[in-house]
Amino acid sequence: MNYAQTYPIGNYHNTRTATPTAIAPPIKRVRQLDAKAKGHKRSAKRQTEISSDNNVANGFLKCIFLPKLKETKTVQACRKSDKTERDFYQSLSKLAEHYQIEPMQTRQFPYPYNMALAMSDIEEKLKLKVLDWEEIHLVQDSKKTYFVSEERYNTGTTLFYIPVASLYRMLHNPKRKRNAHLLLSVCTYLYHIAGIPYYRQEASYLYWMYEMMNDWVEQDDSTDETAVYLAEIKQAEYIGDYMEQRIYNRINLTVFEQRINSFKAKDDFDTECLTVAKEAFSLYQTYPNENVFRNAKPNGEASEEDMENIIGMEKYISFYADYKGWLNETLIELVNNEIQEYGQMEEPIILKQFDGRDITANNLCFENRLFTLLHSLSDILHTF
Structure with missing residues (x-):
């Protein structure tokens, strides 16, 4: 199931013609600018033809x-x-x-x-x-x-924002607590091993986005909605701090396999959670030290002066508060306005140089599996 909605983000031009799979509401698509195809102009130079001898039948076909x-x-x-x-x-x-x-x-x-x-x-x-x-x-x-x-790896100009409030609600739902523990291990893997930024960390991009929204609400003239907005912000901070403590605990990795083996799926939702958990555990076992940013490079030619005009991967991959409410809608709009100022973005890219030196055996298998996992996890979390 895909509960995706898309939000146009800025005027970013992705020169690739792709059909990205947008993820749940906060995993939004960055708008692809009109990819104007560069037509090939007619050349005045004639093209050399190499053909069979004139006495061969159907020579044109050869x-x-x-x-x-x-x-x-x-x-x-x-x-x-x-x-x-x-x-x-x-x-x-x-x-x-x-x-x-x-x-x-x-x-x-x-x-x-x-x-x-x-x-x-x-x-x-x-x-x-x-x-x-x-x-x-x-x-x-x-x-x-x-x-x-x-x-x-084409990220599909998508915001990979993982809502921790959904996991918080799942943990406090007696019928889904077992599911929550499975996904808690998944999120701990993403936090510690895959290196997904967390919005309550001051070094993260989204931390300052939320701070900016809080300042705006506090400094604006008070309205009937002001108290509601401030309550949403405080709730996002509380849930974020609470869930970070749970996700940070590495015991979730220690018991990861045990949780998978003891989990018995009783319905489709259970099966989806178990599938995501198994894939995350497999990634953890196969790539125990690989980070989502390991191959991050600008997806176009960029000089040193251009580096400040590039959307870093940390801007579109992160844990965040919630996928619904005023706070979410305002955040997406704010990110949209911010990103539209950039000329290009980072994506997982590998360059292989065939000049006689040893050629790297590196590939993007990890990224393919990780981003697929993020899509699946987000679909699940957007049901709560």
Whole structure:
């Protein structure tokens, strides 16, 4: 079950064309700006055709029309030399070996179309073979020419905000207390191991968002709603402090497996909670030291001056108070106004450089499983 609602956040442009799965009300989608497709202008230069001999029947069907793609311009920008082509194919070979792909034979074609065709071919095969593959770059520095491959987990421009008030209500519901203990172990894993920020910690982004809202209410002229707003804020602080004490306790990790083994599902909700708990425990066992921010990088080219204009992952991943009420709606609006000032965002990204050095075996399997877990957990918590 998905209890998602979406809130447009700012004017952030995500250049990828994606279909994110929005999570429950506070796990909101950051609005994707209109991705204006960059059309390829007609070139005045004629394209070389390589075909079979004229005396072969149906020769047209055997023609190979080399690609008019951005790769062609990229390759043409490289300085022509035997070393350039040699480096190119050596790097291509290492890339293909790493991803276990059979590249198309293109050496027989003239420069630069041989390299452009090779790039076009390998890109199509990477799209089909590698789950999180984003793009490849051809780099030429003063020493050599080589490929850089980018793998990226698309977070779907979504706010991954986990409501602890739901878990608080579950703990105080006699019929669902066993469920709450299961999910308490899940949240302890997310807090201590996965490194999800908590909104009552002063170093967290959402701590200062809540503080700002509190200041606004206290400083504004008193109205009939003022007391209600202040009560919601105080309740968010109380529940947040109370639940952090429960989540912080590492005993929840010690008894995690025991809670799973002793839990007997009696209905669909029990089954959902048990499934989430098993996946979280499996992540804990498989990746005992991995943090959600381990591969955080800007999802675009960024200079040092641009770093302050990037949405950090800590801004859209966090525990927070509640998914309903005035406080939630105001928070989402406030985050929206804040994030619209940014030009790009951080996402889990791995860059692999095929220049003769050892290639990292790192991948984004952890991120794929973790973000799926966050989606599932949020669906559950948005029923309370």
